Amino acid sequence: MSAARPLLLGLLLLIGLTVLPPEARAERISEIKKTTFAESAARFFTLRDPSLRNALIGSVLMGISCGLLGSFLVVRKLALMGDALSHAVLPGVAFGFLWNMSKDPIAIFVGATVAGLLGAGTVHLIRSTTKHKEDAALGFVLASFFALGVCVITMLNNLPNAQKSGLDKFMFGQAAALGDQDVVLMAVVTALVISVLAIGFKAFALTSFDAGFASAIGFPTQLIHYTLMLLLAFSIVVSLQAVGVVLVSAMLITPAAAAFLLTDRLKPMLALSALFGMAAGAIGSFLSFVGNDMPTGPLMVLAGSAVFAVALLFGPRHGIVARWLRQRSRSGRTRRENTLKALYHVLERREFKGDDVSIRELAEQRRETEVEAKQLARELVRHRLATTNDSGEALYLTPAGWQRACEIVRNHRVWELYLTNDAQYAADHVHDDAEKVEHILGEETVREIEKRLNYATHDPHGKLIPGLADLNAAPFSGRRGARATGYGAHS
Amino acid sequence: MSLIPPFDFQRVFVEPWAEGGALHGWILAMAVLVGMACGLVGNYLLLRRMALIGDAISHSVLPGLVLAFMLAHSRHIGVMFAGALAAGLVTVFLIEFIHKKSRVKPDAAICITFTTLFAIGVVLTSLIDKGGLHIDAECILYGEIAFVPLEPPVKILGRALGPQPVLQMLGVTAGVVVLIVLFYKELLASSFDPGLTASLGFNVTAMHYGLMAALSIVVVSAFEAVGAIMVVAMLIIPGMTAAQLSDHLATRHWLVGVHSILSGLLGLHLSVWLNCSMAGAMVLTGAGFFVLAWLFSPSQGMIHRWRRPDAPGDTVSQFQ
Known part of the structure; x- marks a missing residue:
């Protein structure tokens, strides 16, 4: 011993x-x-x-x-x-x-x-x-x-x-x-x-x-x-x-x-x-x-x-302080990812015309006050997921922010599709579950699900699932413009 | 050997009552009251498998008492009760906290909590100036039931009624009895099936904390008489003996009363005979009664089981 x-x-x-x-x-x-x-x-x-x-x-x-x-x-x-x-x-x-x-x-x-x-x-x-x-x-x-x-x-x-x-x-x-x-x-x-x-x-x-x-x-x-x-x-x-x-x-x-x-x-x-x-x-x-x-x-x-x-x-692992910090960082990450998702939705709704999102738009999308939206924006800037213009009124996603936003939306929609197609959920019952799962799905799991879904391009609500190409593309590199694309749409 | 004095009926059974009868009367009264109050609460602790929570609280009222005394500079009954209640709640809270917030199991959490609190209490008792607080190592370990009659008597309308601890214990015992009579059904149901009780609309959490509060009050009143460790015996041994004899809760309550009278009386005489700690002798007598019930109980004693190994089990007999 x-x-x-x-x-x-x-x-x-x-x-x-x-x-x-x-x-x-x-x-x-x-x-x-x-x-x-x-x-x-x-x-x-x-x-x-x-x-x-x-x-x-x-x-x-x-x-x-x-x-x-x-x-x-x-x-x-x-x-x-x-x-x-x-x-x-x-x-x-x-x-x-x-x-x-x-x-x-x-x-x-x-x-x-x-x-x-x-x-x-x-x-x-x-x-x-x-x-x-x-x-x-x-x-x-x-x-x-x-x-x-x-x-x-x-x-x-x-x-x-x-x-x-x-x-x-x-x-x-x-x-x-x-x-x-x-x-x-x-x-x-x-x-x-x-x-x-x-x-x-x-x-x-x-x-x-x-x-x-x-x-x-x-x-x-x-x-x-x-x-x-x-x-x-x-x-x-x-x-x-x-x-x-x-x-x-x-x-x-x-x-x-x-x-x-x-x-x-x-x-x-x-x-x-x-x-x-x-x-x-x-x-x-x-x-x-x-x-x-x-x-x-x-x-x-x-x-x-x-x-x-x-x-x-x-x-270090089981201590109360360590657990609390872990929990706090997890909830912070979830909040940031939800902000990114909201930005994506704003852009998607105007079919990706223009690359700036104003604080007002973000606030409307999140159904929050502009003060709260500003705080969320500041948090994104602090984590280098977005930048603002000089007045602080418009928000631009950085490449990292764009990628993460695509991932989250993709996770959400892929999971919804999986629940309706494979697990026989009704289409109006899958959103809440996906809201939680989108933050913790790993890349490998997503690949696995996509494979089982035959690389479907649309979620149960008819929206396009962002694809691999979107993830890797720089935001608004000019090639997009019309709409977000699913797998196979680029080719 | 001179350690055990020769048994002399006259000295052991007659003299205590012939000379100093009042003295021994108060001691006996205290012993019986302590046994009853503790035993009645203990019946519920046993049903809820919380005997060792009783152990924990009986240790942790010590720092509660000492701190209350240090803060208030008085040993008024209200101050002592407040200290005991606070200590009891802190104990229950800490145990819950440790085993909910970490992966330490409840048994270890109980052990850590009460040893820590008890150690704080012991260190404080040896540090503070104990003007008027009758708590020292002797009292914590051995109990001082023999000195109960020497406490200042309570006077009402100029007439001395009796020593203060005995009357206090009487009040506490009466309170416990009243509470049990009032909430018999609720306590019974929540002890056996908390889920069902909650679904019937009773407040199970309130029952739990009420029981803990009653436990703290009972323990603190019995503390000086029998000491921190032998309180545990007072809490569980009467109930264990009663459980050997009956499956019916109300009958167990009565049996606890009988047990406390018998063990108080015989314990008193045992300690006179052997010239040893009274609290210790009473606990030993009580434990002796448990062993008797264990062996000879008509329904579930060892003898009964040995003679009828295929007798119907205990759980079945309840429903027949």
Whole structure:
């Protein structure tokens, strides 16, 4: 998988950073609170504090694994499964803590993974044995598992010897509380996620897009689904410390959805999603650091949402702004083509005598005011489809304008003829349809239709269809004069 | 293990009512009212397959509350309701916007919208000076139903009626009941067949937004008591349990009432026994009732299905 290679390199680099000797000592981030923004920023970027380094590496690792898995959730429409699972692991965290009354990463990891899988299993069980829909099953698992976790945690907090369990940090995340062991675990999980996805990429991609086909050609779709859920549970569990139970789902979905808006292919989507996840993680832990110990999770989520908002608005192909501009340019082109058509009609009505069209004539043809007609004329001039005389009262088509006008009228009339002759429309029902189609018919389609119509020369209303020769002729080169000509009329 | 205290009937079931009976009475009243209001609205959410919209709105009322408080510098009930309504509408609008204007699917749009709004809310709560606003991480996560009786009481004509949140919840529940009685037919029809309802001349869009508004108001009233996440449980678990037992909407409404009373009462005692979060214990009890209904429901329980695998399906039984 080519997209994974740069990620893997970055990962190795980050793991390498952990073995550098620490230069400054601060056991907890809160001890270095009283500094200015610049100092904290400098501290952050030089990575001198071991706890800070852990926080940053942890967030970045989390961004990678969540981003990769989240892409599959987004394309499989399982976004809310991520949400449900991330809440469902909470009792597992609490029971893992109960194992030997300490925040042993391994015990918590095992407990939370088991709880996550139980949650996924319960969703499946409710779906298959009751008539409740997926949303209800997900909501049930989310809320009842979370309530169980809350109960156990509050019971733990009431025990005399567990006052400082620190389990509250699992709710909203505190990347600064990541220990060395946590980071190692995160690195292992991230490496596992990357390698499993790389090995089984074809299977994961195929089952994500066409599960029916995949199972028909013998892929074990159930196994693949549960492998994905297992990896998901793993990466949710290791992310808890950094981003918190409540908001892990955002780290899964938001970067992946942003990537989904930017590309149509799965591999680039995975790479972008991992990149966005990393960025969100790093920015979130940075803000949390300079913002005096604020919870990390919400800040990471907001960083991710900002990335998503930018992709949503300014994505080059699917972005809202790009779509709007495309639409606007399309409607502008349609308006200009309608003006050209009107000019052609004016000329046609006086049998192509003279080559100037006055603004008044244009306005009459379009049934608009002269001010509006003037504006349309200006637009044509701006696009070099026409020129005006000095007073601005008369309009002359340029060769390009003439050609386009002929094309539009030809498209219109050819389409009308096609509808009446081939599609058996009544002649008085074809105009509105042709009004729309004339702007989007391509040259090849027109050739095809002309062939089917045996190169007819007149439209259903008896008007001549402009031919190839008209298109290529310079406007009013003297040869025309009497009337517009269809195919064969020249020869 | 000392984590689970030994069960002592006297301590668990008698003492809460012998000592501090009024205290526990108000807590129970609040729990039952929250369960009823949420459950009644939840019945419609389940029918319309919008359970997770409830999840989204229950998260996004947080920024609504905080922003309303910051703007108005008051925690007057009207201000809070306005904030919640605005947040609910913004949530629904954003979800629609994202999935209509881009190719992001509705599930991802829901997830992105509510996590973003919720994150804004959490950051704001940790930034602002919360003079008088009882919202912090504890409350968001665990709910503070245990502190409900300590709220200042509402006084009418010099007589203290009861703690303000309980009376507020009573008003909201009564409002929900009245609305359901008034618009029972319209809500029923538009939940099952919006197309038919629209063709009969009812305003389906108004029904939808009305339901969303009711949901926001209910959620914001229940918010401080049970927290942002367990509101979801209050919304859907009673309805899911009722749906296991009956296919008739009116019967489901009654069952939701029974469910909220039972889970409130038993949850209260469970939390006294285990010394844990009251909201959590109530949700767990409610989930326990769902599991019971899931297994033993006479019409569609697992046992029933196992004994009669060829029993007529659920959809058929509705029409017989």
